[in-house]
Amino acid sequence: MAAVGFHSKLSAQEAGSYRVPAEEAPHQFTFMQWPASRQVYSDSEFLDLTQQTIADIANTISEFEPVKMLADASLHRSARQKLSASVELWDIPTEDLWCRDAGPIFAINNDRQLAIKHIQFNGWGEKQTHQHDSQIARRVADHLELPLIPTELFGEAGGVEQDGHGLLIAHESSWVNRNRNPGMSRADIERHLLQAYGAERLIWSNGVWGEDITDYHIDSLARFTGPGRVLVNLPEQIDDEDPFHRAALETHERLITAGLDVETIPEPNIRRITGPEFVASYANYYACNSAIIAAQFGDAETDQIAETKLKQHYPDREIVMLNVDPLGELGGGIHCATQQMPAV
Numbered sequence: 001m002a003a004v005g006f007h008s009k010l011s012a013q014e015a016g017s018y019r020v021p022a023e024e025a026p027h028q029f030t031f032m033q034w035p036a037s038r039q040v041y042s043d044s045e046f047l048d049l050t051q052q053t054i055a056d057i058a059n060t061i062s063e064f065e066p067v068k069m070l071a072d073a074s075l076h077r078s079a080r081q082k083l084s085a086s087v088e089l090w091d092i093p094t095e096d097l098w099c100r101d102a103g104p105i106f107a108i109n110n111d112r113q114l115a116i117k118h119i120q121f122n123g124w125g126e127k128q129t130h131q132h133d134s135q136i137a138r139r140v141a142d143h144l145e146l147p148l149i150p151t152e153l154f155g156e157a158g159g160v161e162q163d164g165h166g167l168l169i170a171h172e173s174s175w176v177n178r179n180r181n182p183g184m185s186r187a188d189i190e191r192h193l194l195q196a197y198g199a200e201r202l203i204w205s206n207g208v209w210g211e212d213i214t215d216y217h218i219d220s221l222a223r224f225t226g227p228g229r230v231l232v233n234l235p236e237q238i239d240d241e242d243p244f245h246r247a248a249l250e251t252h253e254r255l256i257t258a259g260l261d262v263e264t265i266p267e268p269n270i271r272r273i274t275g276p277e278f279v280a281s282y283a284n285y286y287a288c289n290s291a292i293i294a295a296q297f298g299d300a301e302t303d304q305i306a307e308t309k310l311k312q313h314y315p316d317r318e319i320v321m322l323n324v325d326p327l328g329e330l331g332g333g334i335h336c337a338t339q340q341m342p343a344v
Contacts, residue, residue, distance in 0.1 A: 010115065015149045018107035018115050019198025022164025022224070024287040024314070026343040027065050031103050032058050033136070033337075034071035034079055037095035039129045050326045054097050055082035057286075057293065057334055060320055062086040065289040070094050070103075070136060092139045093132040098332060100219070101156035102133040103339035104140045107149070107198065112344040115147040116140065117196045122154045124213045125179025151196040153189065154180040158217040158336055160193055163224035166200040168193060169255065171207025171247070173215040203258050205251035208243045212277075212331055219335050220281045221248055222255065225313040229261040233283035236266050265309050268299035273325050282306040284333030287314065293334050296321040 035054060041047035058067045062084055071079050072093040079089060096102070102121040108114055118137050123130035141148040159174030170193065176186045184192075190202050208216040222232045232252050239245050255262045265282050282302075285294035292314050296303040303321065310319050327333050 010147050010149060014109075015115070015147075016195065017109045018117065018149065019109075020105060020107045020117065020162060020164065020196075021342045022162070023340055024225075025164060027289050028341045028343045029066035029068055030058075030061050030286075030288060031068050031070065031099050031140070031339045031341065033094040033097050033099045033103065033133070034069055034075060035094070035097040036072065036075055037129060040096050046326065050097065050330070051079070052082055053324050053326045054337060055079070055087075056322060057324065057337060058087045059084040060293055060322060061286070061288050061291075061338070064291045064318075070099070070140075072132075090143065092136060092143065094136065095129055095131065095133045097327075097337050098133075098156075098158070099136075099339040100158045100336045101214075102130070102136045103157075104137045104341075105157050105196070105339070106341045108342055108344060114144075114342070114344055115149050117151055118148050119151050119153045119155050119157060119196060121156060122180065124156065125177060125215070127179070127213050151192050153192045153196065156214070156217065157339070158214065158219045158332075160197070161218045161222060161224055162197050162199060163227050163229075165227040167224075167228060168197055168199045168202040169218055169222060169224075169230070169251075170202060170204060171216050171218050171251070172204055173207030173209040174217055177209065177215055179215075203254060203260075205254045206247060207251075208247045211243055214331065216244065216247060217336075218251075220279055220284050220333065222251060223283045223285070223335075228259075229313070230255055230263070231283055231309065231313060232262060232264050233267060233281045234264045236269065263309070263313075265306055266302050268297040268302040270297075270299035270302075272298045272323075273329055275329070277329070277331065279328045279331050279333060281333050282310075284335040285310065286334045286338045287317070288338075288340070290316075291318040291320055294319065294321050295324050295328070295333055297325075297328075298323075
């Protein structure tokens with residue numbers, strides 16, 4: 001972690017004054033990453049399909065706020081063929097598309113100054129190559145000439161959900177895990193997460209260890225839509241043999257017991273992709289300026305329920321729903337592919 005500390009020019013007191021705003025707060029722009037690695041994507045046809053999906057998301061978001069796409073300079077020409085002119089390409093090499101996890105976590109202080117809180121990405125516990133992706137936060141900080149504040153944590157921002165008003169929720173499986181933070185207790189990790197986000201309280205639920213690459217990121221299940229208000233994506237029919245179903249119910253109950261305002265949204269019953277590894281989460285949406293960018297899965301009934309529910313929670317925003325099935329096949333969604341930079 002010493003190399004990270006070199007980039008921070010702030011005292012401990014100054015670093016502690018920064019907090020991460022709510023996602024729905026105004027953005028300066030959105031960061032995204034271009035999927036590129038042949039080690040990750042051995043199937044060239046699927047890589048092309050995934051790149052087109054990322055371009056579709058970026059092009060849609062760019063109608064509401066500027067988008068910065070991170071990609072090695074050698075790929076800019078081919079990426080530009082898929083991206084609209086309003087998406088700006090930056091020469092920062094990437095392996096994969098998951099900017100929520102590998103990208104910068106922006107924080108602001110009371111003087112509306114920006115810094116980047118650095119939770120070190122390590123390929124979801126050394127499960128995937130990350131030669132470039134582990135360096136993205138540092139390189140973005142250097143590019144923007146922003147302080148990079150170390151958190152002492154290994155992990156991913158998709159593993160913690162925050163309302164921007166002092167409250168966090170997380171699954172233990174994504175943090176209290178030898179593949180991220182060996183030797184740290186839950187209390188240690190909680191303290192560092194609260195400091196990283198400038199929050200006061202963290203609600204834990206168990207999650208699921210070792211069944212998917214993320215160890216069950218919270219942002220595929222539960223999302224804050226306002227202070228103390230949560231939208232949870234639950235299956236209509238619970239399979240008691242499914243560890244994710246059991247964990248989802250436990251998280252739902254923990255949030256209610258903690259006194260939060262909790263609403264549910266159903267998973268789709270009909271899907272274009274039916275494989276058991278496919279992630280079909282309406283909750284994995286992105287709140288950009290004036291719009292909510294969410295997934296639709298081809299189930300006319302639940303797609304409509306999701307759109308209606310999102311409109312109820314975000315009445316002043318346009319709801320845009322996209323087919324992002326390749327991301328679901330990879331185990332994620334739109335939120336996983338985006339990272340916001342707050343407006344200052």
